Amino acid sequence: MTPTPLEPWIAAKTGCSPLTRGGLACWQLHRLRETVRRVREHSPFYRGRLKDCGVPIGGLPDIARLPFTTADDLRAGAQRFLCVSQSEIQRVVTLPTSGTTGAPKRLYFTAADLESTLEFFAAGMSAFTGPGDRVLILLPGEAPDSAGNLLARALARIGAAGIIHGPVRDASQTLSFMKEKAVTGVVGMPVQVLGLARSSSGRAIAVNSAVLTSDYVPNSLCRAVEEAWGCRAYHHYGMTETGLGGGVDCAARQGYHLREADLYIEIVDPETGAPVPDGRTGEIVFTTLIRTGMPLIRYRTGDMARMLPEPCPCGTILRCMEHVRGRIGRGxxxxxxxxxxxxxxxxxxxxxxxxxxxxxxxxxxxxxxxxxxxxxxxxxxxxxxxxxxxxxxxxxxxxxxxxxxxxxxxxxxxxxxxxxxxxxxxxxxxxxxxxxxx
Ligand SMILES: [Zn+2]
Structure with a gap:
């Protein structure tokens, strides 16, 4: 099995070749210090939030001394997070509120931020997609730089065709469209892909891969898609806050490999906020390392997962995070x-x-x-x-x-x-x- 293609991508990005954990940690520390310096200087929110944290960051574990950022902080005014002028923002994503109170969340991205996402999509998809593949994209893709649009451009970079369809409204119509376009792969939200897979009975639909993208995918749903289509299903973990992409399965499908050059990911105890060792389940917290428009420091995702302590069978030196088990405190x-x-x-x-x-x-x-x-x-x-x-x-x-x-x-x-x-x-x-x- 070849190591996840995220490894050579991250090696090239960090200038560590061959990529080692030590070399990557060194790069992450350098980027973390630079991010903290930048947000202190340019972001009104972090200037206040980090006011009393004068500690120099001597090593990566010192990140635990920095305060968290929450979804409520974003709702209270995302503009205060900006580190660039509005004119440098290329895309704004507004997320409707899912609770009963509160304003929507907004996330701002520069052209450089979007390029990082595009690179991640290209590298991640190349684990199971190659030249000549035709991938149906069930994500919104009409707007420039939307998730579907970025994914289609990323697929073009690896010689595959991204066919933007948008969310499924009528499974029967989409299935006809799939046949007409001779698609070999599908990317979409779990329930939408399941709907197509389970409605395709009796139709000659033959896809090789299905990427289920969300912050949480039930294993039973993943198996149902594989059984219906006789394909391999892969999990992608990401949210707008991580820059749409976050982590994706490799061929071994034991868990996600992460955008480790772009994001520093911690697993913390959801009650105490203290970091937990590899192997223990906790809340996923991430810090952006190269985000230019709206960097985030220790953003609490509310998603539960654990870092797998053993190496991935694909042989990479990158970490492997077990698939997300759901959200904290729900139920x-x-x-x-x-x-x-x-x-x-x-x-x-x-x-x-x-x-x-x-x-x-x-x-x-x-x-x-x-x-x-x-x-x-x-x-x-x-x-x-x-x-x-x-x-x-x-x-x-x-x-x-x-x-x-x-x-x-x-x-x-x-x-x-x-x-x-x-x-x-x-x-x-x-x-x-x-x-x-x-
Ligand atoms: Zn792997």
Whole structure:
């Protein structure tokens, strides 16, 4: 197996050839110091935030003495983060708020920032895409420098064709489009790709690879896509804050390799904020190392993952981060002391044949939590499918005890059209409704 193509890219970028952990750490330290110096000088937000942190950064572990940046900080006014004049900003991304309060988040990128993302997309995609491949892009791509547009330009650099389609609105139409364009690969949000894979039964669709891009992808969903298409599915981890791209699977598919020349990634205890050793699960926190427009210092993602302590079978010296396990603090406390979280539901439910998407509501009283599922599925027997969903949930290990002791009860499954459900897995929350009595 050849090492992830991110390795030669990072080697060239950092000037460390051959790339070693020591050489990369040296470069990261140099970039970290430079980033801290720049934000202190140019960003009104960090000038205030870092006012009392006079500590010189002697080594990379000293980063733990710097304060965190949160999504709320961004919502409170992203312009205060800017280190360049507005005229140097090439793209502004506005993220709608997912909670009940707060302003939207804005992220600002210069041409150089976008070029880094483009380079990462080209290097990362080359792990499983090459000249002659035709990749369907199910991300918004109409606007210049949007995610889909950058990805298409990145694919052109490695000799592949990026076919921008945008998000799926009608699976049948998209499947016809795929056939007409003879696509060999697909990149999209997990639920959208699953919808195509599960709706393609009987159609001659033969893709080699599917890249599921999100900050969280259930393993059962990934397997379902592979089974439906007989392809390999890869995870990509990223969010607008990381510069769209963050990390991507290599051929070994054990976890993501990260943009280590662009981002310094830490895993911290979500309660104490202290760094945790490799192998322990915690919150992903990143610091941008080469971002020019709007650098971020120790940004808390809210995503849970761990660094794998053992080397990746692909043989790279780069770190390997296990696939994200979901978001911190999401879920509902049950009367028996356990928690009901979306990732547990996802793993159980997406394994059920024919399921396209679902929404879960937990109506919780003091003793009993009643779980309501609104599902969308491919045409077929609703009675059979609903029984399969019930069985999958009752057999799911993390939920078994709560079903047995009666603290969790599943209500009859209702069905709805796919358009009525949110397709972004990462931004969903388990809707929790308080009941007067359990
Ligand atoms: Zn690898």
């Amino acid at each position: 509902v406390a049950l009367a028996n002391g356990s928690r009901l979280g979306l990732p547990d539901l996802d793993e159980a439910l997406f394994a059920v044949d024919g399921l396209l998407n679902y929404r879960a509501e937990a109506v919780c009283g003091p003793a009993v939590c009643r779980l309501r599922l609104h599902a969308s599925a491919v045409p077929g027997s609703r009675a059979e499918q609903s029984a399969a969903l019930r069985e999958a949930l009752h057999n799911a290990l993390p939920l078994q005890a709560a079903f047995l002791d009666g603290s969790l009860v599943l209500e009859p499954v209702s069905y709805c059209a796919p358009q009525q459900l949110d397709t972004g897995l990462d931004k969903r929350i388990l809707a929790s409704i308080s009941a007067a009595a359990g």
